[in-house]
Amino acid sequence: MKSVFIGDVQSGAHDGAEVELKGWVKRTRGNNNLRFVVLRDSTGSIQCVVKRDTVGDEVFALLSEALIESSMILKGTVKVDERADGGHELAVLSGNVVGGVDPERPFPITESAMVAADGGETEFLLDNRHLYLRTSRMTTMLQIRSSAFGAIHGYFRDLDFVEYQAPNFVAGAVEGGSTLFEVPYFGRTAYLTQSWQLYAEAAMPALERLYTVAPSFRAEKSRTRRHLTEFWHAEMEVAWASNDEIMQHGEGVVRRIAATLLEERSDALESLGRDLNTVERYAESPYPRMRYDEAVETLQGMGVDIEWGQDLDYSKEKVLTQDFDVPHFLTHYPKVAKPFYHRVDPDDDAYVLCHDLLAPEGYGEIIGGGERTWSEEEILARIDEEGVPREPYQFYIDTRAYGGVPHGGFGLGVDRVIAWLAGADHIREVIPFPRDSRRVTP
RNA sequence: GCCGAUUUAGCUUAGCUGGUGGAGCGAGGGACUGUUAAUCCCAAGGUCGUGGGUUCGAGCCCCACAAUCGGCGCCA
Incomplete structure (x- = not known):
């Protein structure tokens, strides 16, 4: 007998049939x-009814004594029954415990x-993450996560982008050097990469x-x-x-993720308590753009203590985005607030041509x-201006010596997007084994 | 790096002005032929994070340390 998935049984595909x-x-x-x-598999759960009269004393004892998370194979007849959660149940004819x-x-x-834990996490659940994964909440999160990753690949591949891999061991920083993980590397020090960007720029003239x-x-x-x-x-x-074209892609991929989740995982989102209308708004509304100067003026108008030239930290972002009902782009930051690789605005060299996309709901x-x-x-001037050493970036500088062209790109925090769209309380909830400054186990 | 908090049974917790630490869930034993986190009965399970101090007496007060949680800086 071929075994079937519980999800299919619950959706009525095997009513009256004998299944495994x-x-x-x-x-x-x-x-x-x-x-x-109550048996679960990756697709759902179903109530299985085991009667001593039907299965005999031996099988009845075996199945009765099986504790939570024992694995088993059950054979029986699918019955429609109002009393069972999901509307279906299995009248068990025989079965055995596997593990x-x-x-x-x-x-x-x-x-x-x-x-x-109230849908979130406790230290205990984090310590037992390897087991927590099989609870319905985590399973749901992982399924949503898979769809989000699929949406990203789908967006770029539909537009004929080439997927390209950069090394994870690197010699220099992309963001601030203080946030690099050092790795012993045969007597030298290497670092774990902070971004694919510098290596992507090297391949840009090849792949476009x-x-x-x-x-x-x-x-x-x-x-x-x-x-x-x-x-x-x-x-x-x-x-x-x-910068504008890059923003169009940023908006495009985020909206694609939201649309894909609605299409593939609306039940999952609802089971997490997420309002589908909210996600729909993120999938369908355009994302407005706002210049840094405008954001600063807005904040000053709200009585926030901020001066021109300061980067917008989270406390300021939070105030700014509290009235937003869709993500907003912030563009044209002051040069002083951003690293060397951002291009200076040819129209006003106090600014750089950049953007951040700020999600609503904090x-x-x-x-x-x-x-x-x-x-x-320009890149040499900017590197020297910021006092960054040239050596680790020699390959990066070199790419500009042979037919440099204007170009750009972005980095998207996939886990953040998933946490936001799923309405998770914490980014840890959407990744199977979260790593933060205090936890590398399990 | 900074600020705040927490730590009591396998898990989640209560614990009064300092006076012999209670419960729910789980696990164990038993009852029950339609349950929905099943129910009912029984019994077990605690060096109260660690180390010091105050006291006749500390889960509770004081000090140190540790682990964890939350927030900030920084970022995606």
């Missing part, structure tokens, strides 16, 4: 002659632990339109709901592109991007 289910015990209840085994659970070491994640989805590493001791030390970074780079910055400093002369 393979899964794990979610919960059991019942009495000495009748047991209800049991020792009563001395029962599955540690109990209902009380889940309730106490390229993207990646890869981990980036930042040794930030940040203790916030928006930060991980290892996060998934979707980055893209386009030859001949302007989820912060989800994209940072813009045009790159592309002439050799």
Whole structure:
């Protein structure tokens, strides 16, 4: 007999049929002659009814004694029954336990632990992440995550971008040097990459339109709901592109992710308590653009203490975005607030041609991007101006010596986007094994 | 790096002015033929984060340390 998925049984595909289910015990209840085994697999869960009279004493005892998360194979008849959660149940004819659970070491994640975490996380659940993954909340998050990754690849591949991989061991920083992870490297020091960008720029003259989805590493001791030390970074780079064109792609890919989640995971979003109308707004509305100067004026008008030239930290972003109901781009930051690779605005050299995309609901910055400093002369001047050493960037400077062209790109924090669209309380909730400054286990 | 908080059974927690630490869930034993976090009965489970101090007496007061959580800076 071919085994079937529980999700298909619950959707009515096997009503009245005799089927085999393979899964794990979610919960059991019942009495000495009748047991209800709630079995789950990757597609859902179903109540399985085990009657002593039907299966015999031996099988009844075996199935009754199986603890939560025991794996088993059950054969039986699919019945439509109002009393069962999901509307279907399996009248068990026979079954066996594949992998049991020792009563001395029962599955540690109990209902009380889940309730106490209130949909979020506790230290206990983080310590037992390897087991927490199989609860419905985490499974749901991982399915949403998969769809988000698929949407990113889909967006870029539909537009004939080439997926391109950069090294993870690097010699220099992209962002501030203080956030680099040092790695011993055969007697030298290497670093874990903070961004694919510099290596993407090297391939830009070859591929013109390229993207990646890869981990980036930042040794930030940040203790916030928006930060991980290892996060998934979707980055893209386009030859001949302007800041505005790059923003169109940023808006395009974020809206594509939101639309894909609505299409593929609307039940999952709802089960997490996410309002689908909100996600729909993110999928369908255009994302307004606002210059840095305008943002500063707005904030000053609200009585926020900020001077021109200051970067917008999270406390300021939060005030600025509190009335936004869709993501907004912030463009044209002062040169003094941004690193050397941002291209100076030819119309006003106090600014750079860059953008940040700020998500609403307090989820912060989800994209940072813009045009790159592309002439050799300018990049050398900007590197020296900021007191950055030239040596680690020699390959980067070199790319500009042979037919440099205007170009740009962005980096998108995939985990942040997922946390935002799923309405998660913390970025940790949307990645299977979160890494932050205090946790590298399990 | 800075600020704030927490730490009591496997998990989640209560614990009064300092006077013999209670419960729910889980796990164990038992009852029950339609349960929905099933229910009912029984029994077990604690060096109260670690180390010091005050006191006749500390889960509670004081000091140090540790782990964890939340927020900020920084960023995606």
